[in-house]
Amino acid sequence: MRNKPLFKFDNSYARLPERFHASVYPEAVRGPTLIKFNGPLAKNLGLDLDEDDTARLAAIFSGNVLPPGAEPLAMAYAGHQFGNFQPQLGDGRAILLGEVVDAAGIRRDIQLKGAGPTPFSRRGDGRAALGPVLREYIVSEAMAALGIPATRALAAVITGEPVYRETTLPGAVFTRVAASHVRVGTFQFFAAREDIDGLRTLSDYVIDRHYADLKTAEKPxxxxxERVAERQAELVARWLGIGFIHGVVNTDNVTVSGETIDFGPCAFLDEYDPMKVFSSIDAQGRYAYRNQPGIAQWNIARLAECLLPLIDADQDAAVDQANGVLKRFGERFQAAWIAVFRRKIGLNSEEPGDADLVQGLLAAMHEGRADFTLTFRRLADLASAQAAGDGKADEQARLQAEAAFVEGFMPWEKAEAWLPLWRERLAREPSAAGAAALMRSVNPAIIPRNHRIEEAISAALDGDLGPFNRLLDAVQAPYEDRPEFAAYAESPRDEQRVLRTFCGT
Structure with a gap:
């Protein structure tokens, strides 16, 4: 017999007033089968689960068995969706089982996605299809391995029941772990109802949970x-650094903790195009790669509107103070962006012309339709070759690395103009070897490329989870050159390119 609970739940959000959430239980499914269980994450969360008991895990992570101490609920929130305000959205296919405190002392939500309808389902079935579940599992774990703040994947289960979208698809349930699921849209829910007490309660909760040092601030x-704006500016700069396009950065998809959330129609750049859009529902390009910083600032402005009554009793004074935060958002983003891209080209120090140097490279990449990930990785290879020495063999290696960097990535005349400027700037760094090591630590060899994700999903729909598991293995160490995963670093062939990605709902 077990003496320890399966989950050491301590459910702080469930203790908030009833208008913050709705109590709801998962709907049982007919034949749950475990697809994947994240044992290392479970251990970090302090979960007492037997990895070999797959039937038990399938029962728990499908929602068929509720762990003792769980207080399942659907969170209420509102949100701007593609700029249009919806006063009530809420968890329509997500159920928060509860919270645990991980090994680092950080409180984490454990949430089921696709476990049945909730009071916020808006005529939806509350279910998830297998494809979006696999996409979220792969991308969330890849983001964690890349060092990008993001929600995590704990488990995925096939339900044994179909879901009906444009076609009939296998149903699945995804278990997501997050620092919290409080969103900008959560604040908008109470602001839309002019519920100042609710806004204050929510704000105090977020400060207690995420930003305890702000309790003693003069204006908490x-x-x-300010803190949420800072986190978002840094997060989006890091997205751009790996060529990530979220696809649907609505206010209900923006966490106040600063984690990336909701990997619906997300995608990664293959060839560099700053106006690239993959999402099938983003017809106007609102969330294109280049537009993400401006959208993030717009979303922070919506949060600022909600907090005005709490910031200052004098509305004009509150507006002035909030506008100051918005102005600083732009400054913070620019600082975060150039810090990311300096490191990508091997620079630890700062010089005034660095932004122009980066922009010159990006312009050449755009003109040459260069693969975003491979360009920076091969530039790191070139830096390594240059740092190796001055012998004849080393010079040959440098020339080969230079040819590999240029060929197929940018016009030769652009490279011939840009490379000397880069070498001249790199020469002012303390160590060439250090610059090369830095570049290899921030420029991944492997990302979850769109065509690989689609291949994994297609195979899984045919009953073969092998490509899913292999892709998941490939993205676990993205900064290492592993020969067995070399194919996952390659650009897609023209016939493999993914042009559109789709939301899981």
Whole structure:
């Protein structure tokens, strides 16, 4: 017999007033089968689960068996969707089982996605299809391995029941772990109802949970806005650094913790195009690669509107203070962006012309339709070759690395103009070897390329989970050159390119 609970739940959000959430239980499914269980993450969360008991895990992570101490609920929130405000959205196919405190002392939500309808389902079935579940599992774990703050994947289960979208698809349930699921849209839910007490309760909860150092701030709610803005500016800069396009950065998809959430129609750049859009529902390009920083600032402005009554009793004063945060958002993003891209080209120090140097490379990449990930990785190879020495063999290696960097990535005349400028700037760094090592630590060899994700999903729909498991293995160490996964670093052939990605709902 077990003496320890399966989950050491301590459910702080369930203790908030009833208008914050709705109590709801998962709907049982007919034949749950475990697809994947993240044992290392479970251990970090302190979960007492037997990895070999797959039937038990399938029962728990499908929602068929509720662990003791769980207090399942659907969270209420609102949100701007593609700029249009919806006063009530909420968890329509997600059920928060509860919270645990991980090995680092951080409180984590454990949530089922696709476990049945909730009071916020808006005529939806509350279910998830297998493809979106696999996509979220792969991308969330890849983001974690890349060092990008993101929600995590704990488990995926096939339900044994169909779901009906444009076609009939296998149903699945995804278990997501997050620092919390409080969103900008959660604040908008209470602001839309002019519920100032609710806004204050929510703000105090977020400060207690995520930003305890702000409790003693002179203006804690202004400080909260500032901190959330800072986290979002840094997060989006890091997205751009790996060529990530979220696809649907609505206010209900923006966490106040600063984690990436909701990997619906997300995608990664193959060839560099700053206006690239993959999402099938983003017809106007609102969330294109280049537009993400401006959208993030717009979303922070919506949060600022919610917090105005708490920031200052004088509305004009509150607006002035909030506008100051928005102005600093732009400054913070620019600082975060150039810090990311300096490191990508091997620079630890700062010089005034660095942004122009980066932009010159990006312009050449755009003109040459260069593969975003491979360009920076091969530039790292070139830096390594240059740092190796001055012998004849080393010079040959450098020339080969230079040819590999240029060929197929940018016009020769652009490379011939840009490379000397880069070498001249790199020469002012303390160590060539250090610059090369830095570049290899921030420029991944492997990302979850769109065509690989689609291949994994297609195979899984045919009953073969092998490509899913292999892709998941490939993205676990993205900064290492592993010969057995070399094919996962390659650009897609023209016939493999993914032009559109789709939302899981």
């Amino acid at each position: 709610y202004l400080a909260l806005l």
